[in-house]
Amino acid sequence: MNIERKRKISGLMALTFSTLAALIGLFWLVFILGDVVMNGIGALKLSLFFNDPVPPGVEGGGLRNAFVGQFLITLLATVIGVPIGVLGGTYLAEYGRGRTLSRIISMLSDIMVSVPSIVIGTFVYAILVKPVGHFNGWAGAVALAIIMVPVVLRTTENMLSLVPWTVREAAFALGAPYYKVIIQVVYRGAATGILTGILLSIARVTGETAPLLFTSFNNAYFTVNMKEPISSLTVSIFQYAMGPYDIWHAQAWAAAFVITMFILVLTISGRLLLRWRYKQ
Amino acid sequence: MRSLLPILTKKNPLDLLFSAITALASMTVIVFIIGILWVLATRSWPALQKFGIFDFVTSLSWDPVKENFGAATSIFGTVVTTVLSLVLAIPLAIGIAIFITEIAPNFLKGPVGIAIELLAAIPSIIYGMWGLFTLAPLMSKYVEPALQSTLGKVPVIEVLFRGTPLGIDILTASVILSIMIIPFTASIARDSFNLTPAVVKESAYALGATQWEVVKDVVVPYSKLGVFGGIVLSLGRALGETMAVAFVLGNNHKIATSLFDAASTITVTLANEFTEADKDIYLSSLFGLALVLFAMSFATLAISKVILMRAEKKYPR
Numbered sequence: 001m002n003i004e005r006k007r008k009i010s011g012l013m014a015l016t017f018s019t020l021a022a023l024i025g026l027f028w029l030v031f032i033l034g035d036v037v038m039n040g041i042g043a044l045k046l047s048l049f050f051n052d053p054v055p056p057g058v059e060g061g062g063l064r065n066a067f068v069g070q071f072l073i074t075l076l077a078t079v080i081g082v083p084i085g086v087l088g089g090t091y092l093a094e095y096g097r098g099r100t101l102s103r104i105i106s107m108l109s110d111i112m113v114s115v116p117s118i119v120i121g122t123f124v125y126a127i128l129v130k131p132v133g134h135f136n137g138w139a140g141a142v143a144l145a146i147i148m149v150p151v152v153l154r155t156t157e158n159m160l161s162l163v164p165w166t167v168r169e170a171a172f173a174l175g176a177p178y179y180k181v182i183i184q185v186v187y188r189g190a191a192t193g194i195l196t197g198i199l200l201s202i203a204r205v206t207g208e209t210a211p212l213l214f215t216s217f218n219n220a221y222f223t224v225n226m227k228e229p230i231s232s233l234t235v236s237i238f239q240y241a242m243g244p245y246d247i248w249h250a251q252a253w254a255a256a257f258v259i260t261m262f263i264l265v266l267t268i269s270g271r272l273l274l275r276w277r278y279k280q
Numbered sequence: 281m282r283s284l285l286p287i288l289t290k291k292n293p294l295d296l297l298f299s300a301i302t303a304l305a306s307m308t309v310i311v312f313i314i315g316i317l318w319v320l321a322t323r324s325w326p327a328l329q330k331f332g333i334f335d336f337v338t339s340l341s342w343d344p345v346k347e348n349f350g351a352a353t354s355i356f357g358t359v360v361t362t363v364l365s366l367v368l369a370i371p372l373a374i375g376i377a378i379f380i381t382e383i384a385p386n387f388l389k390g391p392v393g394i395a396i397e398l399l400a401a402i403p404s405i406i407y408g409m410w411g412l413f414t415l416a417p418l419m420s421k422y423v424e425p426a427l428q429s430t431l432g433k434v435p436v437i438e439v440l441f442r443g444t445p446l447g448i449d450i451l452t453a454s455v456i457l458s459i460m461i462i463p464f465t466a467s468i469a470r471d472s473f474n475l476t477p478a479v480v481k482e483s484a485y486a487l488g489a490t491q492w493e494v495v496k497d498v499v500v501p502y503s504k505l506g507v508f509g510g511i512v513l514s515l516g517r518a519l520g521e522t523m524a525v526a527f528v529l530g531n532n533h534k535i536a537t538s539l540f541d542a543a544s545t546i547t548v549t550l551a552n553e554f555t556e557a558d559k560d561i562y563l564s565s566l567f568g569l570a571l572v573l574f575a576m577s578f579a580t581l582a583i584s585k586v587i588l589m590r591a592e593k594k595y596p597r
Contacts, residue, residue: 018375025462025466083305088307123570210547213555264398
């Protein structure tokens, strides 16, 4: 009797703790997002998108330079990183399928995905900033591209592996060479999955700050010249939040709101897309 | 079917070209890793040579004026915040995984799982900013004085709660880090729990086990390898986290004894000082720090990968 009670009570306690843990997790999510939304919306003004920064004390500054800079850096990173990632993933899933080398590369990619991004920043600083003599936008784009490649590569590999082998055999039977089978049949079958992987990788690098600190750095002026230091939203947020002025803090919150919403929308729609495509 | 491949690929020169291009693209990952190692090693060589590798890692001095650099204080900060954040995160993450797999009604499983994973999607700079403007004041006003007046009165461990609670300290940084790594541990633990065959669980229920006993004696033992791999992965991620801690840790190169002391991690030192390093030996020492961090996180992540692969092999889906 006594043991029965003890078992029941300890069971109840453990299950209550688990439920509480889930509630705490949700609490943090709501707390952080709520804070960003409340502080961000209040500070959101049209001038944020259309004006360049002004000296503290002057009214009406914005972060147009950072929005444009962020867009350019991310765009170039995508242009560099995605083809390498997709092609690399193609090798792992198709020509190199089952080879030891492929297994090693996909394992290393998994590790690379989690390698501290600030280390990648120092690496790119050494190869693209130091030799040039000054910070530049290209270095920032390359740093983000290096972060993107393993992410895209692994998702591509996984998505291509989901395409049934029989589909390829059917195409082989029609006399198609392997490269045609891959491009015209396998890619088509995996297109939604690969595209989602690309979206998620863009979401991932948009929030990166550390690798941009030593590469694209920051620029208080509007520029589209990638050979010069160029501003980005994340680095601007860092600078403004650490700064002493209230107006800077407000703008940092507004920028944080925009970037968080962008990333969340991209992440959630990516997940929905995957679920819709690969309904089980 | 694999034996067909060489014949199929040999026939067409374009196939040869395409396979070569894709192979090259996949090699870039190896090139990046070797490149990072090579660049960090050569750049940090002047500092490592001047101070000696062992002395660089163990020296407590970080003095840009006297140009005397050692990594120990930064390594200490990295290890302390990481361990503390794991201690805070692991029970919660496993609790969350148990909730999602065993307790939650079906209609809640998906949404709660996605909500927890969204924590991983929030960029670390947002965590840092939130920590600086929202969490740190709350910590210094309520949480830390409360800790000081309770645990701070207990002999021996009171050392950990000395000092003025400013909120910019090890404790706040660890709390933020723990929130960031919860989703990684939780989602891997959840996946591992889900691998437990229903038959095994049902047999335990048939013997009269309670829900908690099934979790404790069947699900957890069955999936412990995977959960452990997830914990090591979170460890690797926490080591390299930069922006979330850069805001709330101060940048203080000393061995802190209290949770309310400011400290520095390798990442915080790099973020704060890299662009300001005016002397070659200073920059070289910072590259040395980056090398230490790369080695630490790479090793941890490799171990976690091996564990997770072994867990997968043992209990295939």
